[in-house]
Amino acid sequence: MIIDSQLVPDQTGSNYPDAFKSVVAGRVRKRLGDAAGLKNFGVNLARLAPGSSSALRHWHTRQDELIYVLEGEIILVTNSGEQVLKPGMAAGFPSGEADAHHLINRSNSDVVYLEIGDRSPDDEVNYPDDDLMVQTIDNTRISMHKNGEPY
8 A cells, every 4th residue: 555644644642641741742643554554563654843752761561663763863762871863773672671762852853753663462661760651451551650550
């Protein structure tokens, strides 16, 4: 299936609890994988405004992730620290490895990148810097405090 990314609707906002939504307020995604009808993995064309982050720093128990930078320079933050990623650079995050990561745009212009992740069932997402954990049960994401209480 051929997809014109300009015809794929922009998605803004987040399914994070309200306390965390401002972190990704400058993120816009086009869900290319959904537009193509993909079932086993997702592909998003993401645009990140200056001062915004891709997500809270996190890692997945079952989902592999890969990002590929198309335009601009962005900061990748992992357990090892910070690294600048430029167009043509990619970073991968294998499932089950507790190397929490996210992207921050500290530049003065938008950054465009691809996000690719599988859709493994029963994935858990861990957020070491925040009082948040997410479980996916029967394709439903459940946000909880680290003590297990729901948001």
